[in-house]
Amino acid sequence: MEAKPDTAMSRSQDPEKKALLEVFELKTWFSSSSGMFARQKQHIRAVDGVSFRIRQNETLGLVGESGCGKTTLGRTLLGLETATSGHVIFKDRPLLSLSRKEMDQMRRHLQVVFQDPLSSLNPRMNVINIVTEGLVRFGMLKGSRQEHARRLLAEVGMDEAMIYRFPHEFSGGQRQRINIARAVSLRPDLIICDEAVSALDVSIQAQVINLLLTLQEQHFLSYLFISHDLSVVSNIADRVAVMYLGQIVETGSTAEVIREPLHPYTRMLIAALPVAGKKKVDSSGVKGETPLYTARPEGCRFNPRCRQAMDVCRRTAPDEIRQNSRSVRCHLYS
Ligand SMILES: Nc1ncnc2c1ncn2[C@@H]1O[C@H](COP(=O)(O)OP(=O)(O)OP(=O)(O)O)[C@@H](O)[C@H]1O
Ligand SMILES: [Mg+2]
Structure with missing residues (x-):
């Protein structure tokens, strides 16, 4: 090893x-x-x-x-x-x-990424809302939520066009990338x-x-x-x-x-x-x-x-x- x-x-x-x-x-x-x-x-x-x-x-x-x-x-x-x-x-x-x-x-x-990528994501929220929720909460949103979401998905190696999708539409690895995007946002x-x-x-x-x-x-x-x-x-x-x-x-x-x-x-x-x-x-x-x-x-x-x-x-x-x-x-x- x-x-x-x-x-x-x-x-x-x-x-x-x-x-x-x-x-x-x-x-x-x-x-x-x-x-x-x-x-x-x-x-x-x-x-x-x-x-x-x-x-x-x-x-x-x-x-x-x-x-x-x-x-x-x-x-x-x-x-x-x-x-x-x-x-x-x-x-x-x-x-x-x-x-x-x-x-x-x-x-x-101080952010966290847990083991189970699906249960950490609200099934009723699309990726835009998931990854920009914190930015809105902390008043850090400059520009549109879509723009931020596209940038964050690109940062975690995902296709920017996926911002309108919901958690159940992704694989386990992609869901964990979304969790990571939210954590680094x-x-x-x-x-x-x-x-x-x-x-x-x-x-x-x-x-x-x-x-x-x-x-x-x-x-x-x-x-x-x-x-x-x-x-x-x-x-x-x-x-x-x-x-x-x-x-x-x-x-x-x-x-x-x-x-x-x-x-x-x-x-x-x-x-x-x-x-x-x-x-x-x-x-x-x-x-x-x-x-x-x-x-x-x-x-x-x-x-x-x-x-x-x-x-x-x-x-x-x-x-x-x-x-x-x-x-x-x-x-x-x-
Ligand atoms: N809320 C709680 N009330 C009572 N006991 C708890 C609580 N949370 C954890 N424990 C107990 O504390 C101990 C440590 O649990 P913990 O989940 O922190 O371990 P872990 O190292 O993360 O284990 P794993 O690798 O399985 O995730 C265990 O005996 C667990 O049953
Ligand atoms: Mg544990």
């Missing part, structure tokens, strides 16, 4: 470059009632102390198995879930302390892409990723690119954050993480990737499935699945260890 070339990485790792988004110890917990007569309240710690930063013009890939908290993290940044604690600085503003009105204004700069700084290509065929996935890369260059965009699929993430991300049971267990440049994964969980994800022409071998010696949130293991959350687990791993949760541009949360390195 090849990661995004080093030129883009070194560009994004420029220490001079300002952080666009900084997340500190973010927690988003849900309460769930369980047990007999549902009297016992338990917390689902979907996001449980997550810190990371995204610089301008950089893509951070957020990867991890289903249910590890990726969507909840994205939704919390968008103000669609309420954070339990933590701080988020976006464009030098404290995102979690903004009023609803201020957050509405901020959404101009406001010239945002950051787009959260939550499994944005996961529902598409592999060849279409590659086309949409290339489109995202082109738009990033043109508009100096940053992406938080969320996916359960590390091979997809590696095609677009400058840096990767690996998430396990609500926490980030490893970060680093995409090339470094793939060349030399530190955390046993990251090694497991890489060992599970298909290798062209070779039979897949899981050499990392890890096994099993993600435990339930409500039955989180003592110590390191990954210890029941880790063959390298030591006594300390069953007793104490590891702290995050940082060195240069990398971090890992594992006792093997402490």
Whole structure:
């Protein structure tokens, strides 16, 4: 597997470059009632102390198995879930302390593309109205809606004549291009892409990723690119954050993480990737499935699945260890 070339990485790792988004110890917990007569309240710690930063013009890939908290993290940044604690600085503003009105204004700069392209589009609106809705809302329409819609469709590689059509008249890939056109229409700084290509065929996935890369260059965009699929993430991300049971267990440049994964969980994800022409071998010696949130293991959350687990791993949760541009949360390195 090849990661995004080093030129883009070194560009994004420029220490001079300002952080666009900084997340500190973010927690988003849900309460769930369980047990007999549902009297016992338990917390689902979907996001449980997550810190990371995204610089301008950089893509951070957020990867991890289903249910590890990726969507909840994205939704919390968008103000669609309420954070339990933590701080988020976006464009030098404290995102979690903004009023609803201020957050509405901020959404101009912070857009999202979700997994299911059809359900994200209003079936009763034609493309003109879909892609220019935000421009009207934010008073950014200069010229006619048709003109803007034509320009935006051209930007996402679609035929301008399609502006009068409705969502059901398009293929999945075209619908996702329309979602992307709507997201870039406001010239945002950051787009959260939550499994944005996961529902598409592999060849279409590659086309949409290339489109995202082109738009990033043109508009100096940053992406938080969320996916359960590390091979997809590696095609677009400058840096990767690996998430396990609500926490980030490893970060680093995409090339470094793939060349030399530190955390046993990251090694497991890489060992599970298909290798062209070779039979897949899981050499990392890890096994099993993600435990339930409500039955989180003592110590390191990954210890029941880790063959390298030591006594300390069953007793104490590891702290995050940082060195240069990398971090890992594992006792093997402490
Ligand atoms: N509104 C909610 N109320 C209660 N629990 C929730 C809620 N939303 C998510 N969860 C739980 O939080 C955990 C994390 O879910 P989340 O959807 O963030 O994971 P994910 O990493 O995006 O998974 P996937 O790869 O399947 O999309 C799961 O256990 C999920 O059931
Ligand atoms: Mg999700």
